[in-house]
Amino acid sequence: MQANPAVETTRLHKNYGDVQALRGVDLRVETGSIFGLLGPNGAGKTTAVRILTTLLLPDEGSARVTGFDVVRDAAKVREQIGLAGQYAAVDENLTGFENLEMVGRLYHLGRGRSRARARELLSSFDLSDAADRLVRTYSGGMRRRLDLAAALVARPPVLFLDEPTTGLDIRSRIELWDAIEALVSEGTTVLLTTQYLDEADRLADRVAVIDQGLVIAEGTPEELKTQVGGERLEIRLCDGQRGEEAVAALGSIASDRPFLEDGWVRVPVAERRGTIADAVRRLDDAGIAIDDISVSTPTLDDVFLNLTGHAAEPETAEAEVQSR
């Protein structure tokens, strides 16, 4: 398994005119794992996915999917992959069933197998009731599920999901996450791109953080979070002078050394649940009054600030647009 990764890229470069979308990206996704490509808008995530799915040619470097080169063996690669994305590429003027049947026919499954597979997928994505409705009557979450189903018609060994949950409400996101996890339990390799740290954390076995066309960090979500600092209890005391006392009182619930910053006591914690109640009790026992208390979860911004020293927003791109 180590010898033949599902996806492998070597020094991938891609420019759009003057814009360097990818500046030498190396990725390695083991078979049967979920790999998260985490980064802000414009970081190069979609460009990488487009190259890996044979939609775009790289300028330099190479990429292989299940051992096939995405340029030389593009036709073979297309037999190995499924693609679903943030734009839910399904035909609005067809029904859900017709969409999946069409995709099955285009994978050359034949009419009978295409229809059977369409029905099977509609039922596993909870769309059976809507099977014969035109897709333009579907909700956003239903479209996304149908899009994912379309990517799975031929049971491809490698699945690419380009920001699968962007723009979805919480409930639809969780439903989609469950569906993706179920897939991987059947052995599918998934490469997904996301802007959300919690999504990468929930789904991915390994994460690569990409910024301005470069991979700036890679590891398990745990490793990344450790790097960023994980969850943190943040407390402002009524009397700012008693910070050291508070640190002493809270020492035993901290996962790492608490510290004082701008009048706040910041306590890294391993477990979110019950933390606030516990902290309040301890400080109360010590007779230290609290002005404000909360638990903060690291966001993509924290990751970026930590790794790059700049925020996740593509500020340079905005500045460019404004200067035109």
Next chain:
Amino acid sequence: MRALRYGISDTLVLAKRSLLRIPRQPDLLVGFTIQPVLFVLLFVYVFGGAIKTPGFDYVDFLMPGIIVQSIVFGGFVTALGLSDDLKKGLIDRFRSLPMTRSALLTGRTLGDVVTNIFQLVVMFTVGLLIGFNFSSSVGEVVAGILLLLLIGYAFSWVFAFIGLSSSSPEASNAYGFTILFPVTFVSSAFVPVATMPSWLQPIAEHNPFTTMVDAARALFLGIPAGNSIWLASVWTIAIIAVFAPLSAWRYRRVVTR
């Protein structure tokens, strides 16, 4: 052999998709049937009295011309469909599938042939109801219908190229109508070329639409064809030979978003 079989089956699957869209977007149906019918009625009953067509009833003169015009614009469904696919990202899905790459184009243009047949039925029915008469042999009428379908097919490729080159369905609408529409009018489709100002006549005479309309008129009305039939066929095949590869090239290069 397998590639050919897949190519044909992919084309048929996508032609079906293209046709399924039509009853579900009734505005499309209105565009390519009601509109030409209205044109027929307006020209025959409003302008017809003022347009002199020596040797012909105006309705006989007009029908072949207006049918060529409407069949040319029948391919517009392809332009709309392709630019819509581009905008919605569906092209990405198709291009990531192990299907025959050109099938999206051949499927669409084949679907247009079916809509063109439907259009011809509507147009001829309306024509016959308001007094149009075929005055040629059955063989010539059949040849005329085949020529019309070939013309329609050729312009489907023109529209495929327009659809793939424009940023939105609205833009392809604008390109299609602002460029092609006037060209169809500066021809023998609606009035005899001889009634145009002398500087315009050479343009109208060399307009391929004039050749195509003259060929249709010869085949449906039994008048001398001159070289219009084979010239129209050459034009039609030349259009396919240029725009099919051009569309395929455009399709391969196109980058969505």
